[in-house]
Amino acid sequence: MKSIDLKHPVTIALDAMGADNGPEVVVSAAVDAVAHHRYLSVDLVGDAVRLESLVPAAAERIRICPASEVVTMDDSPADAVRRKKNSSMRVAIERVKNGAAAACVSAGNTGALMATAKFVLKTLPGIKRPAILAELPTRRNPTYLLDVGANAECDADQLFQFAVMGSIVASQLSDSTSPSIALLNIGSDSQKGDGLIQEASALIEASGLNYVGFVEGNDLGQGNVDVVVTDGFTGNVALKTMEGTASLVSHFANHVFTRSWFSKLQGLVARRALNQLRTTLDPRGYNGASFVGLNGIVVKSHGGADEVAFGHAIQTALLEVSDNTPAAIDRWMKNEAA
Amino acid sequence: MKSIDLKHPVTIALDAMGADNGPEVVVSAAVDAVAHHRYLSVDLVGDAVRLESLVPAAAERIRICPASEVVTMDDSPADAVRRKKNSSMRVAIERVKNGAAAACVSAGNTGALMATAKFVLKTLPGIKRPAILAELPTRRNPTYLLDVGANAECDADQLFQFAVMGSIVASQLSDSTSPSIALLNIGSDSQKGDGLIQEASALIEASGLNYVGFVEGNDLGQGNVDVVVTDGFTGNVALKTMEGTASLVSHFANHVFTRSWFSKLQGLVARRALNQLRTTLDPRGYNGASFVGLNGIVVKSHGGADEVAFGHAIQTALLEVSDNTPAAIDRWMKNEAA
Numbered sequence: 001m002k003s004i005d006l007k008h009p010v011t012i013a014l015d016a017m018g019a020d021n022g023p024e025v026v027v028s029a030a031v032d033a034v035a036h037h038r039y040l041s042v043d044l045v046g047d048a049v050r051l052e053s054l055v056p057a058a059a060e061r062i063r064i065c066p067a068s069e070v071v072t073m074d075d076s077p078a079d080a081v082r083r084k085k086n087s088s089m090r091v092a093i094e095r096v097k098n099g100a101a102a103a104c105v106s107a108g109n110t111g112a113l114m115a116t117a118k119f120v121l122k123t124l125p126g127i128k129r130p131a132i133l134a135e136l137p138t139r140r141n142p143t144y145l146l147d148v149g150a151n152a153e154c155d156a157d158q159l160f161q162f163a164v165m166g167s168i169v170a171s172q173l174s175d176s177t178s179p180s181i182a183l184l185n186i187g188s189d190s191q192k193g194d195g196l197i198q199e200a201s202a203l204i205e206a207s208g209l210n211y212v213g214f215v216e217g218n219d220l221g222q223g224n225v226d227v228v229v230t231d232g233f234t235g236n237v238a239l240k241t242m243e244g245t246a247s248l249v250s251h252f253a254n255h256v257f258t259r260s261w262f263s264k265l266q267g268l269v270a271r272r273a274l275n276q277l278r279t280t281l282d283p284r285g286y287n288g289a290s291f292v293g294l295n296g297i298v299v300k301s302h303g304g305a306d307e308v309a310f311g312h313a314i315q316t317a318l319l320e321v322s323d324n325t326p327a328a329i330d331r332w333m334k335n336e337a338a
Numbered sequence: 339m340k341s342i343d344l345k346h347p348v349t350i351a352l353d354a355m356g357a358d359n360g361p362e363v364v365v366s367a368a369v370d371a372v373a374h375h376r377y378l379s380v381d382l383v384g385d386a387v388r389l390e391s392l393v394p395a396a397a398e399r400i401r402i403c404p405a406s407e408v409v410t411m412d413d414s415p416a417d418a419v420r421r422k423k424n425s426s427m428r429v430a431i432e433r434v435k436n437g438a439a440a441a442c443v444s445a446g447n448t449g450a451l452m453a454t455a456k457f458v459l460k461t462l463p464g465i466k467r468p469a470i471l472a473e474l475p476t477r478r479n480p481t482y483l484l485d486v487g488a489n490a491e492c493d494a495d496q497l498f499q500f501a502v503m504g505s506i507v508a509s510q511l512s513d514s515t516s517p518s519i520a521l522l523n524i525g526s527d528s529q530k531g532d533g534l535i536q537e538a539s540a541l542i543e544a545s546g547l548n549y550v551g552f553v554e555g556n557d558l559g560q561g562n563v564d565v566v567v568t569d570g571f572t573g574n575v576a577l578k579t580m581e582g583t584a585s586l587v588s589h590f591a592n593h594v595f596t597r598s599w600f601s602k603l604q605g606l607v608a609r610r611a612l613n614q615l616r617t618t619l620d621p622r623g624y625n626g627a628s629f630v631g632l633n634g635i636v637v638k639s640h641g642g643a644d645e646v647a648f649g650h651a652i653q654t655a656l657l658e659v660s661d662n663t664p665a666a667i668d669r670w671m672k673n674e675a676a
Contacts, residue, residue, distance in 0.1 A: 139589055149524055152532050186487055186574040194490050217578030221586035230575075236524040237572050238579045240555030245583035248559035251477055253591075 013101035016046035017088040018108030029310035046088040067091040077115030103297035103317040121296035130293035138223030147232040154231040156199035166227035172323040179226035185214035288313030344377040351439035354384035355426040356446030367648035384426040405429040415453030441635035441655040459634035464671040468631035476561030485570040492569040494537035504565035510661040517564035523552035626651030
């Protein structure tokens with residue numbers, strides 16, 4: 001991901017109550033972020049009493065915005081929208097809607113966050129369904145995968161719109177001006193896949209996007225393509241399979257370096273290199289999934305994020321603010337209609 | 339996987355021409371297998387002149403069966419069936435059909451192998467579609483995933499039959515007598531997923547199988563469940579994503595241990611532990627995907643398999659021969675109909 005140097009004042013709203021380990025993580029990430037960006041202000045949304053006790057007295061540009069409710073992991077998306085109108089998640093998104101904040105970052109319930117964001121911010125004109133875009137670690141530059149869970153089933157038009165939105169966001173988050181786009185399939189040969197995949201492929205091919213055809217699951221970590229498009233069911237399984245496999249390999253690595261006094265000694269000697277390996281694979285460096293296709297910027301942090309990971313999600317939001325992602329997508333849609 | 343000690347004479351047919359690196363790999367694996375199993379005979383199917391030059395003169399219980407054609411990676415499944423009636427793949431499967439061999443192992447084109455196997459051997463009565471079952475590495479016992487590519491789209495009945503077949507095969511390949519079965523979904527909560535997933539879940543729940551509900555992509559490497567059921571599109575993406583991620587992590591590991599003279603030294607000291615790690619993750623230990631639901635045993639080896647990996651695919655075939663997988667599935671279907 002690119003680094004970001006804000007040139008103008010920006011305020012973002014953070015759902016302070018969404019993280020699995022409580023508001024401490026979000027408060028720490030907010031304190032770090034305002035220290036790093038002198039033009040950044042943060043609205044911390046949540047339990048005012050608790051937040052006041054956590055925010056350092058000397059902290060500048062951090063404002064506490066009270067919200068009396070919290071969306072839990074057990075709340076259905078519909079319940080979050082209908083019954084929790086004063087949740088920290090809802091109030092944070094409302095601040096984006098009414099212009100008080102330029103973006104919202106939340107580590108809360110993904111389904112509830114998407115439903116609330118759609119309800120409050122609305123989908124951009126012409127966009128059929130918003131999608132969730134995740135950054136994947138690869139051998140080279142990051143690959144952006146969408147949809148990773150908002151739409152279990154998708155038609156060819158939706159997949160085409162995901163390609164457009166993915167291209168726009170990837171060019172904003174990375175250094176690639178014309179990101180390469182691929183469709184996830186079960187064979188790289190152009191004849192593979194069912195009618196829907198073939199239809200989506202033809203739409204993307206005809207669009208003028210930098211389309212490179214099909215890729216398979218094993219291509220996701222190679223970094224040969226900037227954006228991979230798929231439906232939310234497949235994308236969610238692929239993303240979580242990558243996370244699970246990386247954690248499996250770490251488990252085996254820990255195991256071989258601790259099984260005997262000799263291998264423990266080897267592990268000790270190799271500690272610096274092993275730590276570098278952990279840093280390279282650290283999922284905190286990839287945290288922050290963008291909700292794309294909404295009339296406003298919303299970034300979802302992993303629920304179990306620590307302050308470093310949450311900080312990465314904030315950085316994603318700031319890059320989108322800086323390039324005004326919703327306006328760029330809206331422009332593309334209007335040119336398309338013209 | 340269980341080890342296997344054959345008690346009676348068994349003949350298997352190997353498609354000697356299917357491996358990416360030529361027949362040498364298959365011949366070496368055959369020589370090793372007959373040396374290891376004194377009741378095993380192997381029919382090597384392919385280019386007789388070439389195979390005669392490769393098989394050691396002293397090799398016992400290896401017979402060369404001539405076949406004049408080879409199915410390539412570019413052949414469509416339909417072309418393989420219609421136009422290559424004397425391919426090594428086809429002749430090997432015919433030997434299972436006519437009772438000369440108890441199973442066939444091929445490293446050739448997966449789509450062509452499935453189409454030829456279905457055409458020659460036929461699907462078992464009552465089975466809607468055969469599936470491909472793959473063994474996954476996990477923290478504990480292996481997990482078997484199906485379908486990994488035979489059927490891109492599946493209805494609830496097919497997913498239910500995959501659960502039945504997966505349960506039967508897993509109990510034959512592993513030490514689990516009542517394998518636990520899960521459905522792959524994008525949330526583990528029982529309300530998640532679309533109508534098809536919910537319907538399949540209800541069918542498996544009502545079946546008397548050891549059904550444990552939904553799992554997600556990150557559960558695939560945990561080893562908490564014996565069999566994971568999904569459609570062939572999602573299963574193929576998940577399997578290849580695991581392979582790609584494991585290779586990505588190995589790449590990073592090699593990188594950190596070679597980036598400076600000091601890290602090279604660390605890598606040298608840690609060599610034994612790193613080699614153990616490679617062995618644990620070695621995909622050759624998981625090679626051999628079972629085609630289930632056919633009236634005969636067919637095992638697909640990875641195209642790039644070496645003799646160790648191809649040997650693992652042979653072992654999978656022998657375990658299925660020993661327990662007569664097709665008969666066990668057929669019995670279950672008949673009891674179900676009764």
